[in-house]
Amino acid sequence: MLRRNRSGRGGMTETANELADIAKTLEDRWRHHAGSSVQSYLEGSMVLADAKGKLRHGRWLPWLERIGMNERAASRRMKVVQDPNIRRVLQGANRTRLSDLPTSQAALLALCGHDRETFDGLVDGGVVRPDATAREIKAALAPDGQDARPVTLEDIAGAGPYGAILADPPWLFERCGRACDCRPFERPWPDMTLDELKALPVGDMAARDCALFLWTESERVLDAFALIDAWGFDYRTTAFEYWKEGEPEPACWTRRETATCLLGIRGRPRRMDKGVPSAIIAPREPHGGKPVECNARIERLVPGPYLELFAPDERRGWAAWAP
Template identity: 35%
Template sequence: MAVPLREQKHDVPLPQTSGGWTTILADPPWRFTNRTGKVAPEHRRLDRYATMDLAAICALPVAAVAAKNAHLYLWVPNALLPEGLEVMRSWGFRYVSNIVWAKRRKDGGPDGRGVGFYFRNVTELLLFGVRGSLRTLAPARSQVNMIETRKREHSRKPDEQYQLIEACSPGPYLELFARHPPPGWSAWGAESAPEIAPRGRQHKGYGGGPIQMPLLEPHARLAGSDAHAVAYALRDKYENGHSIRELSEESSYSITRVRGLLRMAETPLRSRGGSR
């Protein structure tokens, strides 16, 4: 179910379900201000969405539609972390942890095209909050708090978030400010209806998709963040059923190198049997 909003207005009631939504995902249209308190201008060429100020986001009656025991996943820019925590409290949730989205290049290295006044941001935070008493599901016990994938349109979050959330938190699921809601989720937002094309152009080099392993000479080394990016990409494939031999053939790395990278990512290795 998708509930679209009128352009630049957020007066459509939040959807409700019997007993309340157990898991809520939200990506608010945060409004940035500069040091003088003025709203940061949006570049016309970016064709971005309308933003909301902090008070308006806090005022959304999320607590009224959430279950007594519920989970909240809240996207927040690095510069607005205090505001994100304030929104979480206003909605009736307590902060307990976070998931980091590490934005990667096609070859697995950090995507240095991010913006920032003090640092060039290559990460974004997904805050995790709990209302009442509700543990995460069993798969969360082995889920690392990081998503490593390539970025796409302005502000579009990785599709991998849905698989992670569904594995770790029970339904029913509601996404607020939805732009690309998946099947099985209820959605609320100005761009949530299937017939509405989300704003924000997809630029060259922002096509999303899996990280591709960089080609290496037999004795060449991967260093620093590049090594960790490849290590966790291999771990993800390994935990999704690929064997070490298959990873070796796919990446053109030796089996020894693949094993070393998996260990770097602290991957629980299966017992050696055949190509595993």
């Protein structure tokens, strides 16, 4: 039964006030555990599970909206901390330690849903470690002679939302003439049109306060601005210029020696380090790849969780996806 407040006035009740206080306390706890470490991820996920149990009367979904998370992402995170094997690690009842768990959220999800014997086998086999990737875990779980199921965008989205997203799209290459021989490199995956890139659910994977780092080629700068807008971000500045050591690449008109990474923001992402430089001078990466120094600087600049799209491989502490 709803109770009147002590002033005797209508409207707000003590029950409603109590629920509001609970919601505020839970929100404070959530923001306290908003770091990018595996411990912060798991403790934040436990706050979500606690909030789901305490916030009734239609307050759960509005509360999620306040912290910048959708219901689907919250469900996937709660799945991790409700997994019996992960709970044993959190309770210190397993021979693996919290610090041994993968730092990648996608890898944590790949560890869920298995019986104790399977989980312990992954631990004994050295698969459960901080730099383990979802792809490695799935490969270890795949029957002999079978390929592991690839990491999908749905897997990646479930490990979010992400505070920083790095994307290096395979922009559609168009020849500037019949005799054009200026394509600088071959990608490991097919080119994508601007409409295909716009259709990727990047905005759904972004946290309320998120920074987008988008690599573009000089011929695709206008498309890059359009893509930033389509994914729900506002362009701010050039984040990085990658100066490639070695011979310049073939290109239309002048030969290419640099690559540009644009910065878009959503909400108010926090700048953690004001001393991060924009110029990256590094050896040329194969297939148009970008140096790992870019990831390191993003980690200095803004808080995670971190996601890399069109990633050649998974880096420690990052979720990664490629077609």
